[in-house]
Amino acid sequence: MSPVPTRRLDRLKLGAFHYVSGHHVAAWRHPLASVDDSLRDYVAFARTAEAAKFDAVFLADSVGIRLNLPASVSRNPHSGVTPFEPLTLLSAIAGHTSRIGLVATASTSFSDPYNLARQFASLDRLSAGRAGWNLVTTQEPEVALNFGHAAPVPHAKRYERAEEFADVVLGLWDSFEDDAFLRDRVSGKYYDPRKLHQLNHHGEHFQVRGPLNAPRPPQGRPVVIQAGSSEPGKELAARTAEVIFTAQQTLEEATSFYADVKGRLAKYGRSPDDLKIMPGAFIVTARTEAEAQEKFEELQGLVQPEVGLELLRTHLGVDLSGHPLDGPLPPLPEIAGGKSRQALVADLAQRENLSIRELYLRIAGARGHWQLVGSGEQIADQLEERFLNYGADGFNLMSPILPGGLTDFIDFVLPELRRRGLFRTEYEGRTLRENLGLSRPENRHVARRSVAAE
Amino acid sequence: MSPVPTRRLDRLKLGAFHYVSGHHVAAWRHPLASVDDSLRDYVAFARTAEAAKFDAVFLADSVGIRLNLPASVSRNPHSGVTPFEPLTLLSAIAGHTSRIGLVATASTSFSDPYNLARQFASLDRLSAGRAGWNLVTTQEPEVALNFGHAAPVPHAKRYERAEEFADVVLGLWDSFEDDAFLRDRVSGKYYDPRKLHQLNHHGEHFQVRGPLNAPRPPQGRPVVIQAGSSEPGKELAARTAEVIFTAQQTLEEATSFYADVKGRLAKYGRSPDDLKIMPGAFIVTARTEAEAQEKFEELQGLVQPEVGLELLRTHLGVDLSGHPLDGPLPPLPEIAGGKSRQALVADLAQRENLSIRELYLRIAGARGHWQLVGSGEQIADQLEERFLNYGADGFNLMSPILPGGLTDFIDFVLPELRRRGLFRTEYEGRTLRENLGLSRPENRHVARRSVAAE
Incomplete structure (x- = not known):
């Protein structure tokens, strides 16, 4: 597949994926890694990413600790221990930032759609339109035991539940129309009751009457991100996701995945631009290839x-x-x-x-994600190739070590991407949706009325 | 009952209870009320309360909108619409404050103990020990329909579930011992696996293995607040609560409730000081009694x-x-x-x-809570009487209108309370627990070991 010339007009999107001391499993043992995992570290991470004009910070999540081999697990901060829960943490980070998107991972397997819809609506409001929801399902048997499940939920069931969960959440966000709130002191009308809608969802997994007791989020809906690469995962993403965080190793895999998923959008009445594909990229970079290799080996030696x-x-x-x-x-x-x-x-x-x-x-590093080690120019070459060939619309940066891995990328790779016109020098918009180039969805009830009136 | 002299050595505790434009149902129609319900308003409220040395800001919550009389409800911002969800909102407020406690209401009826334990632990960590959980149960049939319940849960069942819910949450917060995290880069030990404990809870309502995937909260546990005045509510509070937010109209009711609840503590191995009783107080105040009365009538006229x-x-x-x-x-x-x-x-x-x-x-104003209208001196007299006679350890201030009701209290009542030595001029501690005069609970696993070693 050869690059399509118009692609040059696009800019690629970048997420900054935070993971304790870094994505390399031994990063925390490196003398330059931040290891306290303090709020200050998270805030500094978000502010650094914002100064570099990243689209979003991205937080993973886990609702349990792996305990297979307790002594070994206790040597690995990637085993599910998280000092902060993403929604509360990003709410705190919101006040220390003003433009960068705030993406929290939250599982549909062990939470409730009404509560989750409220919390994301709240984060979206207090960040003035910067919230994103990384919708995942949870398979770990260790985690299921924290929620009363003796056995893990089978894959198909998890996706069925996830589908229905997403439908409920999206529906709840449309409970109030955007202009429902009048707050008219004189007439005494606080909101217009005709602009408030019950959901009345009756499904296999959920019964939710609604309405959500919150105004429509500033973005209409927080940006929905998904990670699934399985068949039901891709289908769910094609129907409801606006960003896919995926893992592809080679250009061939990436372009074929890209074409596959984008090709599924039409049947849901969506255009290819309505969904951004942003694979993870584990990047070790430095002034020269040799130095980058040396950095990587140093981390490998700490495993x-x-x-x-x-x-x-x-x-x-x-x-x-x-x-x-x-x-x-x-x-x-x-x-x-x-x-x-x-x-x-x-x-x-x-x-x-x-x-x-x-x-x-x-x-030990990329955990199945694309792994790149090289100089800024070499890394930029590879990102550019994948971008221009429609293997990705952007990347979710997995820094091997924090904070150094992020600043290395900013120092060595970003200037090169900018020189080539591939990455922004200023934010295009104020909301995550605007920066990602995603339109603000119309409230379904307004849309229905427009159709009826035609 | 006559005042016990030693009471003079105590200081009373104060919560600042936020409720949209104010606790009076018509407050939002008053030209001086804040009506946007913006993040800025909430932050200003918390900062004002902190500057006045309140123990905590207190947020109510609702997980649904009352829709009995849709057109009437839409004229009342107290009908359950909340632009922000309390845990995310207080996480945002944490960064704008440094000493005041942050109390979020969360229902045990329609949430999950593992998720809730994590979020409060997270709020406690990001506020450096200022989180409080107002544990409520939810009876509204309207709300139950948002969570798949066709009929409201009966009172006894709700309290049974609440008891078990609290046990699970308290147990999960003790998963890690305080000194479990070593983060020793050289030896490679991230935490000490002997200081991590599974919960293995098997109850009627919940099966939760644990451990919680978060370090022990800075306060050991966030302060637990309860509101129940029913028999099972009082019992639950005596066993697990550290603050009671209650509603008593008269001094007699208040002192009898106070004696009743404090008398239940001994059987759970607790001392009377381990539980603070803080009734709600709806206070309209001004320079003179006549002015206060006028303010109140003005609000009444807007209903x-x-x-x-x-x-x-x-x-x-x-x-x-x-x-x-x-x-x-x-x-x-x-x-x-x-x-x-x-x-x-x-x-x-x-x-x-x-x-x-x-x-x-x-x-229309106090909704069943104690209602006081008068000059600063008159209000101080009444609060003092109730405090000195062991009818309360402090009060949860329900401002009729915001922000004016809070600043009126600060301007007219607080100086009078301070003159009498009844309220602090500076925070005693850094955590909510320290300011409330509550000890930091020892981790149960450490406590058990100490007992075993004796």
């Missing part, structure tokens, strides 16, 4: 074998503690269908004949 | 009959729209046991032979 084995246990579902680290992988148990992460990692080990240590080092 | 009737419908459960406003109340249907709010209002009407209009004006 503890216990943590490496725990990573493999999480990715493969087997405990390899008994085996020599520098020996080959033992034969793995049959992998059940659908467990694509396991299959991927096992495949990699066999194809490249990796030792146990080599294998866990392969996933 | 719309539709809104008055809707208030009566909410309090009595009957629609009186057909009857002349200045005529007597028609005979009311038999009132079922336990509906004490209805009985109270019906009783008041009959005892004082009130017209419909007179009755709704009676509840």
